[in-house]
Amino acid sequence: MVLKISCEHMNLSSLGGNSETTKKPWSVCLDERFGLIHRIRSKQCRLYSLGLGNDDNQFEISMANSGCEVHRFDPSIKSAHIQEGRHLWYHRLSVDWRDPNPAIAAHRLHSNTKKLGTILNEFGHQKIDVLKADVESAEWKILENLILEDVVEQIGQLVFEVHIHWPGFEVSGNDSTVVRYWYSLLRELELKDFRLFHTYKDLSKPQMFLKKAAFNASSCYTLSWVNTRWQQQEGIYDV
Numbered sequence: 217m218v219l220k221i222s223c224e225h226m227n228l229s230s231l232g233g234n235s236e237t238t239k240k241p242w243s244v245c246l247d248e249r250f251g252l253i254h255r256i257r258s259k260q261c262r263l264y265s266l267g268l269g270n271d272d273n274q275f276e277i278s279m280a281n282s283g284c285e286v287h288r289f290d291p292s293i294k295s296a297h298i299q300e301g302r303h304l305w306y307h308r309l310s311v312d313w314r315d316p317n318p319a320i321a322a323h324r325l326h327s328n329t330k331k332l333g334t335i336l337n338e339f340g341h342q343k344i345d346v347l348k349a350d351v352e353s354a355e356w357k358i359l360e361n362l363i364l365e366d367v368v369e370q371i372g373q374l375v376f377e378v379h380i381h382w383p384g385f386e387v388s389g390n391d392s393t394v395v396r397y398w399y400s401l402l403r404e405l406e407l408k409d410f411r412l413f414h415t416y417k418d419l420s421k422p423q424m425f426l427k428k429a430a431f432n433a434s435s436c437y438t439l440s441w442v443n444t445r446w447q448q449q450e451g452i453y454d455v
Contacts, residue, residue, distance in 0.1 A: 380424075381425065383397075
């Protein structure tokens with residue numbers, strides 16, 4: 217059973233963004249009891265966005281227009297780092313569940329691939345208010361890495377697109393093994409006091425579950441969690 221909480225305020229448009237033009241509902245919780253709305257007001261919030269060549273960046277633009285420091289990681293961009301406006305940066309980096317080993321020739325081809333914890337250290341960031349991930353089936357292994365290395369505790373809210381039409385990259389086993397693996401990650405999030413507050417079923421995607429037809433389902437969901445330990449932590453922030 218997934219533990220859920222209610223969130224009354226999830227609309228970025230009230231903050232001056234352009235969320236009504238966003239193609240997908242990347243929902244964040246703006247209730248007063250959690251820290252995000254307070255850090256948005258004080259212009260101290262930080263968003264990391266993980267993507268793979270997706271041109272739907274309205275959510276990031278809305279967060280940047282609200283005064284958040286936004287970092288979008290996408291290995292398909294042409295320059296190593298691009299700043300767009302005062303608050304939005306693009307980085308030619310791919311976030312993975314492992315750092316490349318320079319001693320392995322194949323890994324040298326992926327030198328722009330790093331774990332999120334490594335990027336946080338290199339950027340000098342200790343906390344992320346929102347982590348958005350749209351990484352086309354790499355999300356399960358990335359989430360596992362965030363949990364195993366306790367990086368998830370440095371994150372206020374998670375907004376992940378998850379794919380269930382196949383096990384995902386480097387996830388193996390029969391159907392029951394895969395489902396238990398997925399459930400174990402969701403359970404670990406709950407044990408770290410993350411609570412699901414929004415679920416979106418993408419009806420434009422095939423109705424598939426682990427390569428089988430699934431009536432009234434979708435192969436793709438967007439899930440939003442809030443770290444309930446981050447309650448109104450105003451004034452507590454790093455550089």
